[in-house]
Amino acid sequence: MSAPNASTGNTERTAVADTAQNGATRVAGMGSGRYIGKRAPRKEDPRLLTGRGQFVDDISLPGMLHVAFTRSPIARGAILSVNTEVARDVTGVHAIYTQQDLAVFNADMISFYLVSPDIKTTPLADGRVAYVGEPVALVIADNRHIAEDAASLVEVEYAEEDPVVTIGDARSGPTVHPGRDDNISVQMGEEELDEELADKLDSAPHLVTQKVVHQRISQSPMETRGVVATREGAQELTLYITCQSPHLVARWVSLALGVPQTAIRVIAKDVGGGFGLKNHPWKEETAVILATMLFDRPLKWIEDRYENLTASCQAREQEMVLQVAFDNDGKLLASHGDYSVNNGAFPQLSECNIAVHMFVWAAYKMPAYGFLTRGWYTNTPGYAAYRGPWGMESLIRETALDVAARRIGIDPIEIRRRNLVTLREQPAESVMGIPLEDVTPAECLEKLLEKFDVGQFRAEQASLRKEKRYLGLGIATYIEPTGAAGAITTMTGELAQVRIEPTGKVTATMSTHSQGHGTATTMAQIFADRLGVPYEDVSVFEGDSSRGGFSPGAAGSRQGVIAGGAAIMAADLLVSKVKTLAAHVLEADPGTVTIEDAMVRIEGSPEKSRSLAEIANIAYGEPDRLPAGFESGLEAQYRYQPPPMTFSSAANACVVEVDVDTGFVTILRWISSEDCGTAINPAVVEGQISGGLAQAIGMVLMEEVGFDARGNPVAATYKDYHLPAISDVPDFEFVHASTPSQSVGGMRGVGEGGAIIGVPTLVNAIADALSPFGEVPVELPLTPTRLLSVIEGRDLGAKAGSETTAVMASQPGAAPVDATPETPVAPPQATAEDATEAVRIDGDWNMALATPMGAQEMTGHFETSGETLSGYLASAEGQMDFTGTVAGNKLQFDLKVVKPMKITLKYNLEVNGDKISGKCKMGIMGSVKVTGQRAT
Amino acid sequence: MSTHTVTMTINGRRHTGTVEARVSLADFLRDQAGYTGVHLGCEHGVCGACTVLVEGNAVRSCLMLAVQADGAGVTTVEGLAAADGTLHRVQEALMNEHGLQCGFCTPGIVMTMAALSGEGKKATETELLDALSGHLCRCTGYQGIRRAAQQLAKPEAMDTANGEQS
Ligand code: FES
């Protein structure tokens, strides 16, 4: 660096040192400088409390026009004609686009896993509509009012067909997507119950068959979806979009549009909640982005609440039957789960929720488990994630345990004590092969019981029952995989970039993103703590894809765990830089350098103390004073790759009173005892749990996206879709167990837990309160009407989908009968032998494996010699050779893989002409479909 | 569509604009006057995010037309803190009690509480909670919001309120 610059540096240094001193005086009262674990006030709050947040609708660009959509009024049918003439004539309308116009971009509507969808998914309806509210035309106008006026004037003629609305409809109805064999979007597990497992279930002293019907939920962030898109010439695209990670949106848009050469910048400074809905753009956002590129003017679309409740992706509609066998002591013997989830027409991912089965018994000593799991297409809005998407596992298990406890005649706490894996019993492995090293649900439960006197409650409950007052206690325990990284493309590590500015202040850019998570606060606490600077001196920036690096943001309770680790690692790198430099400049041993309150001190030499700003000024501006080989400046970055999974554990208790005259539930008390390891900021941790618990209360008592038989949404406003209000949510009491995790910093995720564990806790409390009247069917929401039917002993009638139970009950674990005709299977022997000569197996085949993460394409090469089969399967990941057997048109071979887990893949295929089909059994994960055709 | 000229005093400043009759007060405040702290969560009167003060009363600005507020004094969340940046005590209570997460519902909650608990007014905890039951927050589970209401209803808070008055 040249001399003039160095002298400027000197002048600045003096000024900055003064500021730093003032700063030090100001913060002196703040205490020790340990910020991790403190209830620090949030950095985000002053902005948000004074109306200075920047949400997407707050963005206005010069020349910006507004978008509204013409949406389908029917759930299923063909589009016969679209007439935009009248709408186009409205003053202030600039353009009206249909899918024909947008088709030029050939957008690939990839999933969260960045895989192409199994079914053709387009931004606007393409010839057919598949749900009420599906966008058909996009109107661009001067303002929102005019755009909406014109959208209602677009004339669309439909040939309406009978819709497939429920999971029950999907099993027996016509196919939602033309050209598919059935409405199963994805399936895993075994259709036939394993004989050994069936024996265990049949011969058990107690067999509980628990059924749960979970309603459809609207994620309902208070800020609806929205996007402002602007193209700056052919090479740049800027998006302001409400999302859960600007980096993921940038990556998604780049891949979906196939425009890697375009600089895509995504900005989302403030986001009004996401909860899974805003992982990545979907139909409307994509349509607006494409329309921006076509029309070349900045466009804004802000979803209104009506659209959000009726046409956005939704979540949770699912049914499950869980059979659980117990011995006479209430110990678990075996279990089987049959799960179905409504994927809607165009899901953000084809979901069969394999995680439900992975985690249903993860924390319990369960010897044997089998399952069948399926996703179903219907004529309803598509599936998207919602906080704790696999939460059914806790709901069905914890309610089944209470049913079992009542039936066997043991205490619900005791049945958990007898079956939970305790800390002492670890390391252990779950029935699905999940390694457990430090889960603590049993310990959380004991801690909880220190705070809640069950004996006293039972006495009170008994005496009040005499007065015809019905109180109930619900207890539930669970574990949750958090901070996952490495198994899914988009679930990566997190990046922290931090610098001590020449002013001595600290700025950091993070890959994190807050939709209320307060990551600018918690990360600042970590930096302040580790760097030895006042919390007030730290600013954290996020929410812009041009800053920081890739991460999926808020997804899977991960940011505190992984980004926390990244922040610690980056801060530590920076500390060692400061120490090296200070030791050199002050002629001391690096081991004697400490940083506290933004002052750099040398042990035993108080006269050598310097402000951090002074050291920083040297680092940036006086290269001559740096040690040899020292990189100038004070900057560091670290991308932290955590252990593949970090578990959180919890036990919750709640007490309710059910008014048996009205069926209304009052929550009297709620205690959450959770183990989230190191709590960076307990107020933020409790905030995350409380928000989740409130959502759980909503799921149990009031929220429901409903449809009529024609697929019309019946909850179109917040008058029909009931979100919990302050009067519905009690004060939550917290007990924190803090077992540090093996992740750097010891954090465990807390983002989703409340929404998972709260549901069974409350259901169990209600069931306990009403136990004198019989079992409460778990059909959510438990409205007063439903509860009165239990109290008054009325049957409200079987709901759609109940055929599962019928089949399951009479024939444990058997597959529900599909009305869709089965593909004729070649009868045994004769035909197979006849076929031998005709069958052509040798050669190359294009095949696809229908995994829950999307279709996995591969090429198969087969060579036969007598009954011996050899060949290889090749995919982008590489090629694997195998040998196996041939019998007629049937092929059998095994492949051993080690990634993502050690597993033997057993292929059973059948060749029919130029088609190949069959199954691949993936160990405990069950079977998935294989399809393909001869390569030409 | 008929257009009208409206004049309001917003956060102490006069603002004149021309609006179609159908434009809501919320849209006028956001789009024309630039007070984007007025948030729209439902546009049908349930969530409360759009609450502002019109002549000192808490009003859902999505349910009021701009023309109806012609000549009125309006306060939005941008107008509550003191000129030197000192937060209004409602804002401070919410900050201290971690009463917000994403902050989208917050402006409305602040304004409802300020209508009952600002400028020497003193609401009881029940009055505050009753009023807050007309607000939806999807993030917080209302824990910090309730604690803030309790803080504001405490006798000491009354003294501060009076103190601020004098
Ligand atoms: S936006 Fe006005 S009440 Fe919801």
Ligand code: FES
């Ligand atoms: S803080 Fe997000 S809606 Fe209330």
